[in-house]
Amino acid sequence: MRKKPSDEQVARAERQIVEYAKTVKFTVTEYSFEFIVQKLNSDRYYVPSYQRKLVWNKAKKSKFIESAFMGLPIPFVFFWQNVDGRLEIVDGSQRLRTIRDFMADKIKLSGLEILPALNGFYFSDLSASRQLKFGDIAIRAIILDNSTDAVTRTEMFARINTGGTTANDAEIRRGSLPGPFMDLVIELANDPKFVELTPISQSLIDQREREELVTRFFAYVNSFDGDLNEGAGDIPAYREEPRRFFFSFVKQMNDALAVEQVPDQDGASPTAEAMQDEFRATLDFIDAVSPNGFTKSETGKQVPRVRFESIAVGTALALRADETLAERVTDITPLLESSEFQEATRSDAANVKSKLLNRITLTRSWLLEQ
Structure with missing residues (x-):
């Protein structure tokens, strides 16, 4: 028969949960692709150095763009608000960089199976209306308060990273x-x-x-x-x-x-x-x-x-x-x-x-x- 935790163990576990939860403060918002790209280009949103070399391959980038065209839900991106007001991308940098690069004609779509007619396309090859619609696609963001310390922030990155390639x-x-x-x-x-x-x-x-x-x-x-x-x-x-x-x-x-x-x-x-x-x-x-x-x-x-x-x-x-x-x-x-x-x-x-x-x-x- 399984031995249940003692009352003291249960109380200790509860204290740890409460203590850690207090360190995580955040707000939830929604941004368009176009808005995100503007902020990336102005360096208001930035990729921390430990994530800069983590880059998706061409196939993964194309698949992500295809998913966006298909209307599939895009996972949350996580930001941390720095003391100077800029937002560090805690998780989602590869998604956001892929969006930016595609809209800058730096990505040619390839290997698409659901929307094969888009293979070989750059962003500028799309119709004007489709370009506008793509820029209006929304992505939800969680912004961690700047009171979140570096230890908690990096712990969260390690746990919630959804990019498939993670920094150690x-x-x-x-x-x-x-x-x-x-x-x-x-x-x-x-x-x-x-x-x-x-x-x-x-x-x-x-x-x-x-x-x-x-x-x-x-x-x-x-x-x-x-x-x-x-x-x-x-x-x-x-x-x-x-x-x-x-x-x-x-x-x-x-x-x-x-x-x-x-x-x-x-x-x-x-x-x-x-x-x-x-x-x-x-x-x-x-x-x-x-x-x-x-x-x-x-x-x-x-x-x-x-x-x-x-x-x-x-x-x-x-x-x-x-x-x-x-x-x-x-x-x-x-x-x-x-x-x-x-x-x-x-x-x-x-x-x-x-x-x-x-x-x-x-x-x-x-x-x-x-």
Whole structure:
């Protein structure tokens, strides 16, 4: 028989729902294609950087235009009202760009099956009345209030994106949360030793996987409190909502490092320099004690996030606790080949907090016991 949640669990769930719902304020309106194009052309509506390279292929663009001619309902587009009054396109940028480009004669329709007579047509090939009717087609829009923070906004983008091609979290963070910490992440993601220790495919490189790994490293290392849980340690800010956790951490660090930057010292931040030193010290240690870096074998071309987190974060925390570690530990192969490590770095339920803490503290404890 299924065990029902306790009254306390139900109350906690209700509080989370109410708390999150308060962060989302919006209005609903309706715009014509012609109006949308005017606003795009004047830059009143803009595509954020993390979405600019997400572009439909020719077939998808033609199919969308065909659907509009057929009178099919068009999904909502989502905007966020910036503090300067401009609207950022949170979701729907590819639809809106397709409309704009078609009306600017930049798209030739092709591959249409329901309305094949339109194949080969540009917008200017349509009759004058059909052009006007196309411009009058309405699309409904939801406008998020500018009080909606970046974390909530990007979380919504990831959940409601209907374009079929989505930016990943690292790309969204890079585009929506620029600042000194993101600059540090990008710099370290391209560090030669880090690149050497993380041999991954070109597709993952293009998806900024190394930036994701660097972000996770700092978020976990700097959020870990070893005094909690009777000395076992905890990451109190982590509540099994990794996307929100990482976005919040990046924003906080951007703000903190920006305050520290000194203009007459080339914008140097003591905290950023310390973070950089710790990251590179961790890499030096792993390079010395792990024959295959973060991979499973000498020819490995994969760096599972759970494996990276266990090795990198656990090592950094151990080095913080014992500066003499590098003098005593010469090889972590016994750890990496142990059944405990294999079990701890399985990818199932990777975001469950207990699993995260287990894989981090396993490496930390093993190193400190040597």
